[in-house]
Amino acid sequence: MVLCTLIFAILAIFAIAKIYFKLTTGWCKSQTCLVGRTALITGANTGIGYETALDFAKRGARVILACRNKSKAEEARLKIISETGNENIVVKIVDMASFDSVRAFAKEINETENRLDILVNNAGILNYGDRTSQDGLPLLIQTNHFSGFLLTHLLLELLKKSAPSRIVNVSSLAAGLATKFDVNRIEKHVSDSDDYNNSKLCNIYFTQELAKKLKGTGVTVYSLHPGVIKTDITNNLTGLRKVAFAIMMNTMSKNPEEGAQTTIYCSVAKGIEKWNGELFAECKRIETYKTARDEGVAKKLWEKSERIVKL
Ligand SMILES: NC(=O)c1ccc[n+]([C@@H]2O[C@H](COP(=O)([O-])OP(=O)(O)OC[C@H]3O[C@@H](n4cnc5c(N)ncnc54)[C@H](OP(=O)(O)O)[C@@H]3O)[C@@H](O)[C@H]2O)c1
Ligand SMILES: *[C@@H]1O[C@H](CO)[C@@H](O)[C@H](O)[C@H]1NC(C)=O
Ligand SMILES: *[C@@H]1O[C@H](CO)[C@@H](O)[C@H](O)[C@H]1NC(C)=O
Ligand SMILES: *[C@@H]1O[C@H](CO)[C@@H](O)[C@H](O)[C@H]1NC(C)=O
Ligand SMILES: *[C@@H]1O[C@H](CO)[C@@H](O)[C@H](O)[C@H]1NC(C)=O
Ligand SMILES: *[C@H]1O[C@H](CO)[C@@H](O)[C@H](O)[C@H]1NC(C)=O
Numbered sequence: 001m002v003l004c005t006l007i008f009a010i011l012a013i014f015a016i017a018k019i020y021f022k023l024t025t026g027w028c029k030s031q032t033c034l035v036g037r038t039a040l041i042t043g044a045n046t047g048i049g050y051e052t053a054l055d056f057a058k059r060g061a062r063v064i065l066a067c068r069n070k071s072k073a074e075e076a077r078l079k080i081i082s083e084t085g086n087e088n089i090v091v092k093i094v095d096m097a098s099f100d101s102v103r104a105f106a107k108e109i110n111e112t113e114n115r116l117d118i119l120v121n122n123a124g125i126l127n128y129g130d131r132t133s134q135d136g137l138p139l140l141i142q143t144n145h146f147s148g149f150l151l152t153h154l155l156l157e158l159l160k161k162s163a164p165s166r167i168v169n170v171s172s173l174a175a176g177l178a179t180k181f182d183v184n185r186i187e188k189h190v191s192d193s194d195d196y197n198n199s200k201l202c203n204i205y206f207t208q209e210l211a212k213k214l215k216g217t218g219v220t221v222y223s224l225h226p227g228v229i230k231t232d233i234t235n236n237l238t239g240l241r242k243v244a245f246a247i248m249m250n251t252m253s254k255n256p257e258e259g260a261q262t263t264i265y266c267s268v269a270k271g272i273e274k275w276n277g278e279l280f281a282e283c284k285r286i287e288t289y290k291t292a293r294d295e296g297v298a299k300k301l302w303e304k305s306e307r308i309v310k311l
Helices: 002-024 047-058 070-084 099-112 139-161 173-177 192-213 239-251 261-268 295-309
Strands: 038-042 062-067 089-093 118-121 165-170 219-224 279-281 284-286
Touching (some): 038 139, 047 062, 047 070, 047 261, 062 070, 070 089, 089 099, 099 139, 118 139, 118 261, 139 165, 139 192, 139 219, 139 295, 165 192, 165 261, 173 192, 192 219, 219 261, 261 279
Parallel strands (some): 038 062, 038 118, 062 089, 165 219
Antiparallel strands (some): 279 284
């Protein structure tokens, strides 16, 4: 009897949480048309990135799916074309775990595309153990921060040429939990969980500093936290973290379409330029996390990242 009541209570809490999250999900209502515009999304073959690409395709954009796996990306491309009728969808291969790959990719985009109106830095991983990349950095930090930093720099000229244009950086709630972030040690592995949180804090700091540097160019930049979304990102977890995330993902989480709304909002909503450099959630600007308020750290992270990616 007691057990039944307990189980019922737990289920009720999950149900209430789910309803709460459904009701508070922000939807991007912008009607912005993207005909004649080009958008590039990293990690666009699945999850939030796929839904973002699908939305841009519906708006008529030329959409570049920047992915590491050709067969997965081709499959996504065909799905988007069949769902939207927009045939202007292209696949370009980039591995965000390798600076060489990012450089080669950016070079090709710069040489072959006439314009770039929207860059969405979305690709990210949650768990890769303590693996080191071929560039000698923790794989997670490189994928989630340094490669996006490098890619954004290499595409800036094209973005400026296409102004008004936007850069959108998909961060996470986890950035707010990065209380032990040490900018002097960002290139060092701590633990999967710390590395993820730190990398997502880097996304926010990078956005702030970039916004300052881009003042007056017509290029604006935003970071956001998408919420908790059921995607492939937790596939690789093990042990307790797997169980914890599975419970979270299967109870209170959003679906990828819901999860993509704030990314879409930051990419297309009119009149948000006054919030250049700021953080968004549920299609609204929010106060940035306490962990992300040190301008000195933002500046230092920038300088350090420049050195590490060899700009
Ligand atoms: N899901 C959530 O609850 C949540 C919450 C907060 C923030 N986010 C952020 O949202 C973003 C998208 O995540 P998601 O949940 O949509 O995850 P996902 O379904 O796992 O998608 C991640 C995408 O990134 C790609 N990717 C990973 N490593 C890459 C690499 N080295 N080179 C190129 N592409 C790579 C993946 O490609 P493959 O398919 O080839 O692996 C995939 O397309 C991430 O930045 C994540 O941190 C997610
Ligand atoms: C790409 O994805 C497919 C389908 O999931 C998989 O079979 C293949 O091994 C992947 N290729 C690479 C190079 O990772
Ligand atoms: C991009 O291409 C232009 C010419 O199309 C060239 O002048 C410029 O140096 C290139 N920039 C980068 C970063 O490769
Ligand atoms: C999962 O993590 C292991 C290392 O822990 C790595 O070898 C593997 O490539 C990862 N796979 C995915 C899909 O993230
Ligand atoms: C990182 O963030 C997650 C939530 O995404 C949290 O559960 C975890 O405790 C944080 N890790 C650390 C080391 O603070
Ligand atoms: C922006 O966010 C994306 C996705 O999390 C990440 O891959 C990229 O490195 C970030 N860019 C910077 C410069 O932090």
